Amino acid sequence: MAAHLKKHLTIVIKLGTSSIVDEKTHQPLLSILSLIVETAVRLLKDGHKVVLVSSGAIGVGLRRMDLDRRPKHLPKVQALAAIGQCRLMSLWDQLFGHLRQPVAQILLTRNDIADRTQYLNAQNTFFELFHMGVIPIVNENDTLAVTEIKFGDNDTLSAITAGMVQADYLFLMTDVDCLYDKNPRTNPDAKAIEVVEDIADIVADVSSPGSAVGTGGMSTKIVAARLATSAGVTTVITRSSKPGNISAIVNYVEAQKAAQLASARTSNRNSLVIADDASIPPAQAAVLNLQNVQNGSASSTHSSHEEETPKPSQILSPTSPPHIDISLQPPLHTRFLPNLHPIRDRYFWLLHGLAPHGTIYIDHGAWHALSDKAGLLPVGVVDVEGQFAQQEAVRLVVVKRLNGAPQTPITPPSLQHQNKENGNHTPTATPGTVTPLVYELRNPAPFEVGRALVNYSAAEIRRIRGMRSTEIHEVLGYADSEYVALRENIAFFGIERSRPATPALGHRTDVIAGTEAH
Numbered sequence: 001m002a003a004h005l006k007k008h009l010t011i012v013i014k015l016g017t018s019s020i021v022d023e024k025t026h027q028p029l030l031s032i033l034s035l036i037v038e039t040a041v042r043l044l045k046d047g048h049k050v051v052l053v054s055s056g057a058i059g060v061g062l063r064r065m066d067l068d069r070r071p072k073h074l075p076k077v078q079a080l081a082a083i084g085q086c087r088l089m090s091l092w093d094q095l096f097g098h099l100r101q102p103v104a105q106i107l108l109t110r111n112d113i114a115d116r117t118q119y120l121n122a123q124n125t126f127f128e129l130f131h132m133g134v135i136p137i138v139n140e141n142d143t144l145a146v147t148e149i150k151f152g153d154n155d156t157l158s159a160i161t162a163g164m165v166q167a168d169y170l171f172l173m174t175d176v177d178c179l180y181d182k183n184p185r186t187n188p189d190a191k192a193i194e195v196v197e198d199i200a201d202i203v204a205d206v207s208s209p210g211s212a213v214g215t216g217g218m219s220t221k222i223v224a225a226r227l228a229t230s231a232g233v234t235t236v237i238t239r240s241s242k243p244g245n246i247s248a249i250v251n252y253v254e255a256q257k258a259a260q261l262a263s264a265r266t267s268n269r270n271s272l273v274i275a276d277d278a279s280i281p282p283a284q285a286a287v288l289n290l291q292n293v294q295n296g297s298a299s300s301t302h303s304s305h306e307e308e309t310p311k312p313s314q315i316l317s318p319t320s321p322p323h324i325d326i327s328l329q330p331p332l333h334t335r336f337l338p339n340l341h342p343i344r345d346r347y348f349w350l351l352h353g354l355a356p357h358g359t360i361y362i363d364h365g366a367w368h369a370l371s372d373k374a375g376l377l378p379v380g381v382v383d384v385e386g387q388f389a390q391q392e393a394v395r396l397v398v399v400k401r402l403n404g405a406p407q408t409p410i411t412p413p414s415l416q417h418q419n420k421e422n423g424n425h426t427p428t429a430t431p432g433t434v435t436p437l438v439y440e441l442r443n444p445a446p447f448e449v450g451r452a453l454v455n456y457s458a459a460e461i462r463r464i465r466g467m468r469s470t471e472i473h474e475v476l477g478y479a480d481s482e483y484v485a486l487r488e489n490i491a492f493f494g495i496e497r498s499r500p501a502t503p504a505l506g507h508r509t510d511v512i513a514g515t516e517a518h
Contacts, residue, residue: 008047008048008049009048009049009168009169009250009254010048010049010050010051010130010165010166010167010168010169011043011048011049011050011051011167011168011169011170011171011246011250012050012051012052012053012158012161012162012165012167012169012170012171012233013036013039013040013050013051013052013053013171013173013246014052014053014154014155014158014170014171014172014173015036015052015053015054015055015056015173015240016055016154016155016173016174016240017055017056017058017059018175019032019173019174019175019240019241020032020033020054020055020056020059020060020088021056021059021060021062021063025063026059026060026062026063027063028060028063028091030095032240032243033091033092033095034095035241035242035243035244036052036173036240036243037092037095037096037098037099037101038099038243039243039244039246039247040052040096040101040135041096041099041101042247043246043247044101044133044135049130049165050135051126051136051137051138051161051162051165051167052092052103052135052136052137052138053137053138053139053154053157053158053161054088054092054137054138054139054154055139055154056084056088056139057080057081057084057088057139057142058070058077058080058081058084058142059084060083060084060085060087060088060091061079061080061081061082061083061084061085061087062080062084063084064083064084064087065080065083067080077142078142078143078144079143081142081143082143085107085139085142085143088139089105089137092137096135101135102132102133102134102135103134103135103136103137104129104134104135104136104137105136105137105139106122106125106126106136106138106139107138107139107140107141108122108138108139108140108141108157108161109140109141109144110353110354110355112141113160113164113349113353114353114354114355116346116349119164119349119353122164123164123165126164126165127165130165138157138158138161139154139157140154140157153220155172155220155221155223155224156220156223156224156227158170158172158224158228159224159225159227159228159231159233159235159352160227160352160353162228162231162233162235163227163228163231163233163343163344163348163352164348166231166232166344167228167233168233168234169233169234169235169236169250170224170225170228170233170234170235170236171236171238171246171249172221172224172225172235172236172237172238173238173239173240173243174218174221174237174238174239174240175239175240175241176218176237176239177192177238177239177331177332177333178192178193178194178237178238178332178333178334179192179193179196179202179218179222179237179334180192180193181193192332192334193334194332194333194334194335195334195335195337196225196334196335196336196337197337199222199225199226199229199336202222218237221237225237225336227352228336228338229336229337229338229339230339230342230343230351230493231338231339231342231343231344231348231352232338232339232342232343232344233338233342234253234335234336234337234338235335235336235338236249236333236334236335236336237333237334237336238331238332238333238334239331239332242331245330245331245333248330248331249330249331249333249335251330252329252330253330253335343491343493346488346491347491347492348491350450350451350452350453350489350490350491351450351451351491351493354393354451355393356393356394356395356451357386357387357388357389357392357393357394358384358385358386358387358388358392358394358395358458359384359385359386359394359395359396359397360376360381360383360384360385360395360396360397360452360454360461360484360485361381361382361383361384361385361397361398361399361446362376362380362381362382362396362397362398362399363380363382363398363399363400363401364398364400365380366379366380366381367380367398367449370396370487370490370492371492373487374487375482375483375484375485375486375487375490376396376452376483376484376485376487376490377468377469377482377483377484378461378464378465378466378467378468378469378472378484379466379467379468379469381461381464381465381466381484382399382401382465382466383399383465384458384461384462384465386458387458387459388454388457388458389457389458390454390455390456390457390480391453391454391455392453392454393451393452393453394451394452394454395448395450395451396448396449396450396451396490397446397447397448397449398446398447398448398449399446400444448493449492449493450490450491450492450493451490451491452484452485452489452490452491453485453486453490454484454485454489455480455481455483455484455485455486456480456481456484460476461484463475463476464476464484469482469483
């Protein structure tokens, strides 16, 4: 590693099935795996922490049982995963064993981290393995996982793992060099997308699904990048057949950071030259210093635009730092820049470690109160969707109440989602019932803001929604809490709308459908 890489980094490397076994013969790709092992050990010797997220159990199982294709029957798939996982881990252990590097197996499902204590136990296991100089190898426990508890794909698993271990980098290794604005196989003029600051602005071709032995594709990697960058993790898509790219890219990015930091320090020193002028009053000097800094930043940005026009393949915001001219050039890759205000620890677990079991619709008043660190009171709840129990996770969605909507409806749940004409959430009334709460569906449209662990079940919240906390006991006959959810059990995705929710199963990204194998 270069001299500027003095700090110890945590690097997560995710390998898809197509990078581990041949798609047709299912034979292990030993050349690629050996290079990955050498790269991981080299990073470890340079003082960094390394985690591998490895797919491939089912692919290896297919080879072991001489099957041509992945079966569709779930028990058979799980059986193949059980057969293949032990052989896959044995393969990794043998390869790392040649370099006398110990490894550890960690198998996860979403249920394993749904409990906060288990999540912390898993996190502590990672940290202890790092301390022992061991490389954890993570995979989803396909033998046990079913639809309700699966992460969906190992791209999502790798992003959650990166957030759990507070990684600096997540490398999503694929069979292409990077993202392109068009399919490079059919469009010679396709341009590489090198840097992405805001995933909402990305226009990329991801036009093929995952491989025959995998479950993901390029679109799932973009979703994973959304999740990881929200946790402050720099996420990179690059070619798996060239694992040496990992070190080169990390060197390049860290060199850029060091150069930008040095440039900023020099600029600040040059801007504050009048501070020691005794003829200027201190207050006036402070104002002039501030103006110098602002003018210096503006002129610096202006000159950088004049001297160098950014490549069209880069997606950069107007606030991006000027390009640093350094001799080191990286291999081709796509780099997603991390959120400057990352979601960490408990809030990351609330947002991405738990699968939501339903939805609570809240009004703007409740949303503003939550933003000011207050808990969620029943008076701010507009509607409830789904069936969930106490202490289960739910989505929080902000809606606009319609004028004149009653605050304390008593309506059977079966009536709640009828008659959505004219964009209103207005169930059909029946004799003896009160019109339920209604909200706009289009202007403005409901928008999801976060997750919450609730103190009451869905049935209980339906009965107390819109009421004051003092009325809970009268309605339910008991009052476990005045809050539907405590503030410490609520987490928000962030201000940027491009920052993600953990994708639900069946989630589809708003991009052209997928070109890469999982």
